[in-house]
Amino acid sequence: MQLYDMTLHELSDMLAKRKISSKELTLSVLDRIDVTESRLNSFITIDRQGALKQAESVDFKRSKGENLSVLAGIPIGLKDNICTKGLRTTCASKMLENYVPPYSATAAQKLSECDAVIIGKLNMDEFAMGSSTENSFFGVTKNPFDVTKVAGGSSGGCAAAVSSGEVIAALGSDTGGSVRQPASFCGAVGLKPTYGTVSRYGLVAFASSLDQIGPICKCVRDCAIMLSHIVGHDKHDPTSLNRGYPTFSADTISSLDGLRIGLPTDLYEKCTDPDVLARFEDAVRILEKHGACVKHISIEGIRFALPAYYVISSAEASSNLARFDGVRYGFRADGISGINELYTKTRSQGFGDECKRRILLGTFVLSEGYRDKYYKKAVTASRLLVHSVKQQFENVDLIATPTCAETAFDIGKKVSDPVQMYHSDIFTVLANLTGMPAISVPCGLDKDGLPVGIQLMANSFGEQTLFDAASVIEACVGRIMRRCENDRI
Amino acid sequence: MIIDVQKTAKLSKLTIPQEKAEYFEKCMQDIAQMLQVLSEVGEYHCDGDSRRVEMREDEVCTCEISRDEIMRSAPSSFKGTFCVPKTVE
Known part of the structure; x- marks a missing residue:
């Protein structure tokens, strides 16, 4: 197996035992990028020089006998809405095409302090608005399993890069499923942590009450390692929770005796793809075989989840994106004669269609005469869902659904039909609305060889329970990898 | 429910070109249409905040980034x- 296809924990072990150097590993990944990137378009910015310099620094520290982090020397990618000081951060938008932040996000800074090697910035849907990475100013990211299919979104670049070996692990952001859905489409593991556990400082805001940075990795254990290194209170983020966190683990456990799994049948019956349903049910049976008890549940108000999500997220987005006006940073339109023209022309030329749609929707639902009808109802629905899900967690430990109702779809199929695209999030938005953690782990392939993911959701701060159950599924299903003997990329 | 796109665009400081208006x-x-189901959401009373945000101390912080940066x-x-451009029209 090539170095770029190995997991983070395997490579960390090899680095610690000096079987390989970080420079060797980084070169392996960069060579892989040279082979695959023209076909995948996972990256917006590749920092070869910076990455090799970091790798050499790690090797030097290791040669001096310094005690290094488990992440030291590991090539990692960051979604391009996570600020990196001195390294372009575009949010996949013309609006920030040449923006170089003067500071790093706390999560990025934590990885750097652990001596992780930042390979570059990964492609995404513009300002994290989308479910396919087709809304990027820098072009579509393709799925490594089939380059005619989408990689998912909005963290599609992260998922494609991890799955193809262009990075060993990545950090994405999840507002309505943007880590979990692309992970599911690309055969990776993706986690959205409990809201407030990972600092949002330096994450370009989309919907501030829903956004969370989360890892996309090759296996559950890697996700646990990444999460352990990015959680924690941050004074720069007022929504960051001030509490202690354990070191998360994903040791394969033999028994899930006593674990109660809830299946919200009125939700997952919306899954119309028979292959997805079949793989999901196989995964549920794996959990049952290991001692978990499965029961059908009904979540009151679940039919409001998707519309409530789109109202709340769009409302917050319309406010958060108001800062992009051509004054302090980013793109400014030419030929401006007055201040209003500056704002309007800059924003009209700088944003793509999906961004504009979300801003329009957000402005509309907050406007006079419609705020009560839409925004207030959406917030009420959200609170109802928090209450009803918390009630369910008095009787179950995890809620299981497919991550998506389908596998990766054809590029271009849904990009012109926003409502059809929005339905990609039907299973994932609940975790964001409630602030609870959720993980997507591969549970098999469909008849066309495309990955299927199962989503497990836990009560707040239940990440370890997610890792325990996900590890069991992964141990039985095995790592989903591209068919290397017939590598389509 | 008819959304006045041009009016909303003006509020959003956006223009929608004529060729894309339709x-x-x-x-x-x-x-x-997708959002219509929200009209069925009834009044819901809950005790306190469902997702409480911890308030930080009200203290002045210095900016760690210089003005030049x-x-x-x-x-x-x-x-x-x-x-x-000029702000007084």
């Missing part, structure tokens, strides 16, 4: 200030 109107109507990103600047 497409945007259709998209917005489809989205509004911030100004470097500005499209147009002059002696530490942002330059914009």
Whole structure:
């Protein structure tokens, strides 16, 4: 197996035992990028020089006998809405095409302090608005399993890069499923942590009450390692929770005796793809075989989840994106004669269609005469869902659904039909609305060889329970990898 | 529910070009249709905040980023200030 296809924990072990150097590993990944990137378009910015310099620094520290982090020397990618000081951060938008932040996000800074090697910035849907990475100013990211299919979104670049070996692990952001859905489409593991556990400082805001940075990795254990290194209170983020966190683990456990799994049948019956349903049910049976008890549940108000999500997220987005006006940073339109023209022309030329749609929707639902009808109802629905899900967690430990109702779809199929695209999030938005953690782990392939993911959701701060159950599924299903003997990329 | 796209665009400081107006109107109507189910949401009373945010201490923080670093990103600047077209019309 090539170095770029190995997991983070395997490579960390090899680095610690000096079987390989970080420079060797980084070169392996960069060579892989040279082979695959023209076909995948996972990256917006590749920092070869910076990455090799970091790798050499790690090797030097290791040669001096310094005690290094488990992440030291590991090539990692960051979604391009996570600020990196001195390294372009575009949010996949013309609006920030040449923006170089003067500071790093706390999560990025934590990885750097652990001596992780930042390979570059990964492609995404513009300002994290989308479910396919087709809304990027820098072009579509393709799925490594089939380059005619989408990689998912909005963290599609992260998922494609991890799955193809262009990075060993990545950090994405999840507002309505943007880590979990692309992970599911690309055969990776993706986690959205409990809201407030990972600092949002330096994450370009989309919907501030829903956004969370989360890892996309090759296996559950890697996700646990990444999460352990990015959680924690941050004074720069007022929504960051001030509490202690354990070191998360994903040791394969033999028994899930006593674990109660809830299946919200009125939700997952919306899954119309028979292959997805079949793989999901196989995964549920794996959990049952290991001692978990499965029961059908009904979540009151679940039919409001998707519309409530789109109202709340769009409302917050319309406010958060108001800062992009051509004054302090980013793109400014030419030929401006007055201040209003500056704002309007800059924003009209700088944003793509999906961004504009979300801003329009957000402005509309907050406007006079419609705020009560839409925004207030959406917030009420959200609170109802928090209450009803918390009630369910008095009787179950995890809620299981497919991550998506389908596998990766054809590029271009849904990009012109926003409502059809929005339905990609039907299973994932609940975790964001409630602030609870959720993980997507591969549970098999469909008849066309495309990955299927199962989503497990836990009560707040239940990440370890997610890792325990996900590890069991992964141990039985095995790592989903591209068919290397017939590598389509 | 008919969404006045041009009026909403003006509020959003956006313009929708004529050739895309019909497409945007259709998209917005489809989205509004999807949101109709929210009219069924009844009054819901809950005890306290469902998702409580911890308030930080009300203390003044110093900015760790220098003015020069911030100004470097500005499209147009002059002696530490942002330059914009005239604001009085």
